[in-house]
Amino acid sequence: MTTELLLAEDLMQKLETKNATIGVVGLGYVGLPLAVEKAKAGFNVIGFDVQEEKVQMVNKGENYIGDVIPTDLEDLVAIGKISATSDYHFIKEVDAIAICVPTPLDIYKQPNMKYVENSAKAIAKHLKRGTLVVLESTTYPGTTEELIKPILEEAGFLCGEDFFLAYSPERVDPGNKEFKTKNTPKVVGGMTPTCTKVAATMYRSVLEGDVHEVSSPAVAEMEKILENTFRNINIALANEMAILCNKMGIDVWEVIDAAATKPYGFMPFYPGPGLGGHCIPIDPFYLTWKAREYNYHTRLIEIAGEINDGMPDFVIQRCMEMLNSQGKALKGSKVLVLGVAYKKDIDDYRESPVLPILEKLECFGANWTVVDPYIKEFKLNNEVHKTIEMTEDILAKADITLITTNHSNFNYKEIMDKSQLIFDTRNTYKNRSPENYQKL
Structure with missing residues (x-):
């Protein structure tokens, strides 16, 4: 048996018997839930993160991610199954490592790979023979082979x-009650x-979910991009339909519900104030960037991005029209924004479309305040803003109430009864259409 197979057999035996120690680099929305699941499965887990605050919270058993059950983390830390550190010397103690760090875009919508690159370099300094390294961060096809592999081989x-x-690729859908890290199928390409x-x-x-093996890392990298590009493009179609239906005086939500009655050949996607989260608004642009290397222009992806990026402007335009109908200008008006999270019932506002909406309200001179029961404060242009609690008085004094995130625990009867005007980007009230109410 070759040295390669001996090392592989030894590691697989450790993994199957839960005697391996597993490292997770990056303890954010992807990394911490993964670390918890690995510890729950019986492995000893060491989490690595450059943010000392996260390291300290994990070591105290204090949870900061919505998809992690706080008592799970607390119990696992108490029995020594999970620990965290910012010292990468401990890489030499692990048998397998998952890299779960951010892969943002820069201002030119090009991949910023510094977190992945820095993580790979830190791992390479302390890598031992027979270790498994898996990249989970969403990225462009070729990253594992072209970026990670050469860095690790420098050791x-x-x-x-x-x-x-x-x-x-990570497959995390924050707030999803049915599919979590534990039961979501996995794609793996080595x-x-x-x-x-x-x-x-x-x-x-x-x-518990199925593990689907593919022929290479590039296939796995591309399939992740396809997943989110599929959603990006179909949401763009729904948003464009919403704009057109508004001009034609047709309820786009009713149109989509009618189309969804077809049992084949149609999948409903819904419009909204824009795209949010770390995946759908960003991932397709990894492919757009990579495609240039092959002298190919991804026209459909870029057009979809333009449509989705334009939705905050459409929301502002509709608010202006509603206020104008009351003889008011947006400048100086009190705008109550309900929700800064990018989707309902979560505390995540990364890439939230509400942020550009707030920026535009500010530019037009509106006086805005935000209510979000899941988020106490948020950053906008490097300035920290605090959310407020919703009261009847605040609703009544607002010139317009803008529903941007349809959290389940909002009091929608009170919102309808007390608001002067309501613009609803989420079809919260469905078929109701009182005089003071309009929807996307």
Whole structure:
């Protein structure tokens, strides 16, 4: 048996018997839930993060991610199954490592890979033979092979022989009650068939969902981009239909509900104030950037991005029209914004479309305040703003109430009864259409 197979067999045995120690680099929305699931499955887990505040909170058993059950983290820390550190020297103590760090876009909508690159360099300094490294951060096809592999091989090891390298995209849907990290199917693509086998063994030892093996990291990287590009483009179609239906005096929500009665060939997507979260607004642009290397212009993706990016302007325009109908200008008006989170019932406002809406309200001289029961404060243009509690008096004094996030625990009867004007971007009231109410 070759050295490669001996190392692989040894690691897979450790993984199957839960005797391996697993590292998770990046303890955010993806990394912490993954670390918790691995610890719950019986592994000893070491979390790595450059933010000392997160490290300290984890080591105290204090949860800060909505999809993690606080008592799970607390109990796992208490029995020593999870610990956290900012010291990458401890990489030498782990048998497998998952990289779950951010991959944002820069101001030119190009991938900013500094977090992935820095993580790979930190791992390379302390990598030991026989270790599995899996990148989970969403990225462009080719990242694992072109960026991660050369950095790790600088340690003097050969990929597929001395260490195992794979890509397995995270699939996290914050707030989803049915699918969590534990039961969501996983896609895995390794640099070699052995790399794939080792990585798949780790995930099968942790998760309940199916593990689907593909032929390469590039296939796994591309499928993740396809998932979110599919949603981006279809949401753009729904948003464009909303704009057109508004001009034609047709209820777009009724149109979509009618189309959804077809049992085949149609999947309903819904309009909104714009796209939010770390995936759908960002991921397609990784592919747009990479496509230029092949002299290809991703026209459909870019047009969809333009439509979705334009929705905050459409929301502002509709608010102006409603206020004008009352003889009021947006400048100087009191605008009560309900929700800054990018989707209902979560505390995440990353890339929230509400942020550009607030920026535009500010530019037009409106006096805005935000109510969000899940978020106490948020940053806008590097300035921290606090949310407020909703009261009858605040509703009554607002010139217009703008529903941007339809949290379940808002008192919608009170909102309807007390508001002067309501513009609803989420079809909260469905078929109701009182005089003071309009929807997207």
